[in-house]
Amino acid sequence: MADSGRLVLNHSTHIPGLIRTLERLTSIDGIHTITPGVIGPVKSHSPQLRLKISVPIAGGFKLIARRGKSVQEVFVLTTLSQEALDVQIGQALMR
Numbered sequence: 001m002a003d004s005g006r007l008v009l010n011h012s013t014h015i016p017g018l019i020r021t022l023e024r025l026t027s028i029d030g031i032h033t034i035t036p037g038v039i040g041p042v043k044s045h046s047p048q049l050r051l052k053i054s055v056p057i058a059g060g061f062k063l064i065a066r067r068g069k070s071v072q073e074v075f076v077l078t079t080l081s082q083e084a085l086d087v088q089i090g091q092a093l094m095r
Contacts, residue, residue, distance in 0.1 A: 005031040005078075013039055015067045017049045022074065024092040030080040031088070036065075037073035045069055051089050053082055061085060 005026035007019070014036055022034050046066040051074070054062045061082065063074040078085060 006033050008033060008035040011036055011039065015039065015049065015065050015070050015072045017067065018051075018065050018072065018074075021049060021051065021092050024095055025076070025088060028080075028088050030084070031076060031078045032060075033075075033077040035075045037075060039070055039072040041069055042066070042071045043069070049093065051093060053086055053089070056082070063089070 005028070007022050007026050009019070018036065022036065025031055026034060045068060047068070049065065049067045051063055051065050054064045054073075056062075057075060060075065060077040063076060065072045065074055076085065080088065
């Protein structure tokens with residue numbers, strides 16, 4: 001098994017349940033660094049944590065996490081394809 005990825009905790013506030021899910025993703029081969037970003041309010045309500053790929057970035061992807069009336073950016077540096085990362089995100093959310 002390769003080295004685990006790194007979770008950068010640079011904010012004091014995170015969407016409930018997000019860090020636990022991101023910690024699961026750091027154990028996936030090919031995921032190197034995960035950095036939660038800006039958190040903000042949204043009008044619609046999402047009762048369960050949702051995490052979806054937004055756009056590609058240099059070396060990985062930007063994800064959008066939603067729960068309740070909050071949204072948070074998450075940056076993932078990875079060698080995984082978008083499809084492979086999407087599968088891993090789905091599995092991490094189900095655990």
